[in-house]
Amino acid sequence: MTSYNEKARCEYLVDVKAFLKKVSEAPGVSGFEYRTVAPIIQEFMAPLVDEIRTDALGNLIGFKRGEAGRRNPKVMLAGHMDEVGLIVTKIDDRGFLRFTDMGGVDPRILPGHEVVVHGKMPLRGIVGVKPPHVMTADEMSKTYKMEDLFIDVGLPAEKVRELVSVGDLVTYHRQFTELMGDLVAGKSFDDRAGVAVILVALEELRKYRYTADVYAVATTQEEAGLRGATVSSYGIFPDVAIAIDVCQGDTPGVPEWRTQSVGKGPALCVGGNIHPKVYEGLTKAAADLGISVQQEVAPGPTGTDAWAMQMAREGVATGLISIPLRYMHTSVETLSVGDIEKAGKILARFIASVDAGFVEGLTKWI
């Protein structure tokens, strides 16, 4: 039932690189995405949807109505807009900040890192360490733990206390960098790259006629336990839900079977967390477009919003598209812009293929 409408083709509203640069550099640790990241996404998403709203957990929900059909299926797209980061737990007597992580941050990557402390105003800080000269032999042979580390913002304790409170967030200070080819590096591509895919898909949808009502959700608190997707999927209760997240890119020292190649197209996930017919539909959409994809296998829960959405209410048919990404949860996450564009195109074509008949077929798992 899908028809490609040439006349609807027009200039791209979404410049993927420009969007990625803007959202990547914005601070938005889980639970605090609403401050700076959500408004940027809203600005990009608004022209592509009919309505936009937020819910009690801060999820940004764009709604794009499909053409009136026998029964308009509800399709939910989820890309999480939060990022991993740090949170201040204590300000010590000399003004050094102690912290813990929000989401999974490896303490070994932090020493020497530049950070921004989001106090009454953004404060530049560095994660300080004990120099090798004053370490004992025992300390030299061990790696850092979170509790050994501290942030120095360069101010005396009383001034720090004026500007910083316990509970203030800390993000990596990192500029978006274009590497050679179409690879880019920066922080928080996990998973603002997924949001970029959603924007491309909304844009691409303009080329199609379709009956699905699309709920494009930039979810919150994924890194804290899929919390935004849990409540937004309960509220929307879609017929089909697709998470767009990142997967491990090819990296030296990591076995090939655990990774997907960066730049060789998005990965489509299979496993118990994924409805076989949704996987099939995404695979067909990619084949129809002549876009090559990779395959990701998840034997158990995927650890993405797809898990929360599958478990919503009576259960939801879910799919997962992943963008291969190197150095996950660091400030130099690296991916291919082309993979994002390809994923968006596949997603749009899939959405256009979802009609009442497709949804009726979902009541049988195979």
Added chain:
Amino acid sequence: MTEEMFQLIKGATEAFGPSGSEEPIREFIEARVKDYVDEVRTDALGNLICIKRGPADGKKVLLDAHMDEIGLIVTHIDDKGFLRFSNIGGVNPYIALGERVYFANGTTGVVGIEKIDDPKEVKLEKLFIDIGAKDKAEAESRVRVGDMAAFQRHAERMGSRIVSKAMDDRIGCVVVMETLRRTKSPRHTIYAVFAVQEEVGLRGARVAAFGIEPDVGIAVDVTRTGDTPKGITMDVCLGKGAAIKVKDSSLICHPGLRKYLERLAAERNIPYQLEVLEAGGTDSGAIQMTKAGVPAAVISVPCRYIHTPSEVVDENDVEACINLLVAAVESPLDF
């Protein structure tokens, strides 16, 4: 603190109620709050839900404190009448060893250990409860497999501090009970949930919130402190006021609601401190995730030695928590 208030805390902490066996503490609370609320009911999991009605244009505000405590559960009674047990919630074997415990029917027991050669061998499976029975038949006449036991301790005052078992979270129950008593004109309809089974996975609060569908949720629970010798790295101290939670492992508190509580405390000169708890969860984690999501926050009572029979709080912190919670239900909550 008045003697009356101390007696309330003493009664609440000394009442029996490990997770899933909350009847005695539920009766204790119900008897003392029923005159201050419009409706009282108990749900399928045993949550005590007390409704105090406010004006029609108010919100539905869920106040939560869990009434269960950690404890032990009998898994096997041997031929000599010794009881083997498992834990209900986070029970440390080093702390359980040598404790005196009691069952709902008043049976007293002591926790003993098999012969060990190294203190590292202190594990729950090496421990047993001796209730003074001479054989299996005598033991079974007093205790059955599946019965639960709680630590046996009395509440005492130590200067401005109070020590007792089960401060986690009976002190939260006292804060909510006092809030119901002291709130003369609520701006909102209050659903006070004295929740069951928090220590085994926030189970009571999850179903209570699903049934109530609140507009706002505020839980009162204890939190750890960083003020003891070579303790954890944490800013919260005993005696520095109500702790307003920023996050723990179960939730990131709604920033708007959290800051609203901070402003309320500042305006009314209620001492408060901000809390980031690295390990541990609270009922608000479940409340927040209810249906399509609920803005949720936590007011914490700073408490030392949590999950031991000697949990210590400061009476001024308790007062601050009550004052803040009363202020919250009497304010517009238009965060």
